Amino acid sequence: MSVFDGLRFRRGSSPIHQLDPRAKFFYVIVMFVVAVLFNELLPLVVLFLIQIPFVFVARVQREWIRSLRGAAFLAIIIFGFNFLFTYLSGQYELSYVLERSFAMSLRFIVLVESFSVFFLTTSPDHLGLALEQSHVPYEFCFAFTTAVRFVPVLAEEAQTIMDAQKTRGLELERGNFIKRIRNYIPILIPLIVNAIRRSLELAEAMESRAWGATEKRTNLYVLKLKKSDYVLALLSILLLVLAVYIRLFLPVPQLGVVLRI
Amino acid sequence: MTVIEAKGLTYTYPGGTRRALEDVSITIEKGEFVILTGPSGCGKTTLCRCLNGLVPNFYGGKLEGEILVTGLKVSEHQIYELARHVGLVFQNPENQLFALFVEKDVAFGLENLGVPRDEIRKRVDWALQMTNIENLRERAPHELSGGQQQRVAIACVLAMQPDVMVLDEPTSFLDPLGAQQIFDVISRLNKELGITVVMVEHRLDLASRYSNHVVVMDKGKVVLDGEPKDVFSSEAARLIGVGIPKATRLSQVLEMSGVRLGRVPVTSEEASQVLKEVLSRD
Ligand SMILES: Nc1ncnc2c1ncn2[C@@H]1O[C@H](COP(=O)(O)OP(=O)(O)OP(=O)(O)O)[C@@H](O)[C@H]1O
Numbered sequence: 001m002s003v004f005d006g007l008r009f010r011r012g013s014s015p016i017h018q019l020d021p022r023a024k025f026f027y028v029i030v031m032f033v034v035a036v037l038f039n040e041l042l043p044l045v046v047l048f049l050i051q052i053p054f055v056f057v058a059r060v061q062r063e064w065i066r067s068l069r070g071a072a073f074l075a076i077i078i079f080g081f082n083f084l085f086t087y088l089s090g091q092y093e094l095s096y097v098l099e100r101s102f103a104m105s106l107r108f109i110v111l112v113e114s115f116s117v118f119f120l121t122t123s124p125d126h127l128g129l130a131l132e133q134s135h136v137p138y139e140f141c142f143a144f145t146t147a148v149r150f151v152p153v154l155a156e157e158a159q160t161i162m163d164a165q166k167t168r169g170l171e172l173e174r175g176n177f178i179k180r181i182r183n184y185i186p187i188l189i190p191l192i193v194n195a196i197r198r199s200l201e202l203a204e205a206m207e208s209r210a211w212g213a214t215e216k217r218t219n220l221y222v223l224k225l226k227k228s229d230y231v232l233a234l235l236s237i238l239l240l241v242l243a244v245y246i247r248l249f250l251p252v253p254q255l256g257v258v259l260r261i
Numbered sequence: 262m263t264v265i266e267a268k269g270l271t272y273t274y275p276g277g278t279r280r281a282l283e284d285v286s287i288t289i290e291k292g293e294f295v296i297l298t299g300p301s302g303c304g305k306t307t308l309c310r311c312l313n314g315l316v317p318n319f320y321g322g323k324l325e326g327e328i329l330v331t332g333l334k335v336s337e338h339q340i341y342e343l344a345r346h347v348g349l350v351f352q353n354p355e356n357q358l359f360a361l362f363v364e365k366d367v368a369f370g371l372e373n374l375g376v377p378r379d380e381i382r383k384r385v386d387w388a389l390q391m392t393n394i395e396n397l398r399e400r401a402p403h404e405l406s407g408g409q410q411q412r413v414a415i416a417c418v419l420a421m422q423p424d425v426m427v428l429d430e431p432t433s434f435l436d437p438l439g440a441q442q443i444f445d446v447i448s449r450l451n452k453e454l455g456i457t458v459v460m461v462e463h464r465l466d467l468a469s470r471y472s473n474h475v476v477v478m479d480k481g482k483v484v485l486d487g488e489p490k491d492v493f494s495s496e497a498a499r500l501i502g503v504g505i506p507k508a509t510r511l512s513q514v515l516e517m518s519g520v521r522l523g524r525v526p527v528t529s530e531e532a533s534q535v536l537k538e539v540l541s542r543d
């Protein structure tokens with residue numbers, strides 16, 4: 001759960017929150033591409049570090065750290081597997097293997113980091129708007145924002161059902177793994193039935209408010225790209241160009257070697 | 262001017278065994294405040310659904326008879342065409358709010374109709390102001406109380422500036438004070454804007470002071486239809502189990518014990534007036 005905790009939006013008004021989701025998404029894509037371009041440790045450390053100012057400007061350190069902590073477990077597994085397989089192949093010396101394995105888990109951390117900055121600073125309604133303005137079909141955008149809107153409602157409902165079933169003697173924490181999963185069936189069924197009934201009522205309400213009246217829907221809000229959005233996009237492009245250039249024309253030294261000098 | 266005219270409406274839900282509506286005929290004039298009441302399962306919600314075309318367009322099945330709303334034959338128009346003229350507020354406010362915050366929800370219908378942006382802005386502000394929830398505009402629906410949600414639901418429909426507003430038990434999730442506030446809002450829309458109101462309601466004690474037309478249904482049929490005082494004082498209303506306002510009930514008891522009141526009170530103010538007159542008669 002804790003990885004998702006780090007991805008949940010909280011309200012804020014920092015300059016990062018004000019950025020257009022499209023610009024921020026472009027930045028995430030660039031981060032993604034650059035991280036995949038390199039499997040050496042040094043550039044990945046740089047990538048990790050240059051994102052930290054964003055986190056602090058947006059004042060989402062706590063959530064950010066929580067998301068990293070959530071990702072740490074997977075990162076360790078990635079490290080373990082890489083270490084095991086590169087080392088067992090017997091072609092490389094230990095320091096190289098260590099560094100390479102570390103780089104692989106750091107790459108994962110960098111991806112989580114950039115996604116978490118994106119989701120921590122982008123409100124779902126801005127995201128929905130951005131989707132709409134990127135010519136994603138409206139039905140899809142609507143489904144997205146509605147899903148987000150009903151998350152807290154369903155969570156509360158699940159809690160209520162859980163309490164109700166517990167008072168009737170349902171024991172959730174009992175038995176082996178399979179048994180425990182089966183314990184959740186009396187909670188899932190009412191939850192699903194309720195969700196279906198809810199969706200029918202929603203459909204009725206949407207129809208009653210002229211859903212589908214015209215192809216050319218208007219929108220109360222528009223997202224406009226501001227100067228800061230262009231700056232972010234430009235920086236991202238620069239980073240991308242630089243990374244491609246380094247990849248193609250410059251050798252990337254091992255971090256261990258650099259530090260020893 | 263007649264806004265709603267139903268003749269011989271008969272309807273069974275697809276897969277239903279019983280008729281939900283049976284030979285329903287009513288006429289509602291412009292500017293009326295109609296209360297629709299009757300025991301559970303008598304077809305009130307179904308009748309509301311007929312008024313904006315959910316029955317038969319959304320639910321399917323065959324609607325016999327004829328119903329005209331603001332001059333449009335319901336069975337021949339899409340729900341979204343009718344939505345410009347008839348606004349329907351549902352019983353459960355939670356499931357009719359689907360945006361992430363209030364303002365966006367109120368704009369939803371207008372966006373669907375393709376209304377230009379400045380016009381949407383104006384109408385949203387106006388609807389929020391009429392329902393007294395300007396301060397809630399940035400809130401998420403799950404941060405609102407039941408009464409606030411219900412007002413947002415009303416604002417959502419109001420923004421579309423319908424000629425008729427149909428409200429299906431708009432206060433069923435509220436305490437009496439919350440209900441009172443909702444009634445005040447609805448009454449204001451009725452009086453100031455001349456919107457015709459059809460409201461399904463059981464709390465007749467609170468609601469009947471606003472109404473000038475009461476329709477009572479039972480088992481899919483309209484059994485009583487007329488002015489509040491006539492409907493409430495009829496024997497049939499008592500037998501069906503309609504929650505007759507206490508003032509009317511009191512007058513019935515007094516009449517039975519031989520006190521001649523002269524007229525039938527519906528609200529407590531009227532009752533005290535009538536009683537004063539009776540007492541000063543001697
Ligand atoms: N979606 C549906 N499908 C099938 N039958 C339905 C459906 N909705 C209602 N009915 C049936 O139609 C009849 C009238 O129901 P309706 O909901 O109109 O009553 P109501 O007067 O609104 O009752 P309540 O006061 O409980 O809301 C009932 O017998 C009910 O079982």
Ligand SMILES: [Mg+2]
Binds near residue numbers: 305306307
């Ligand atoms: Mg009903």
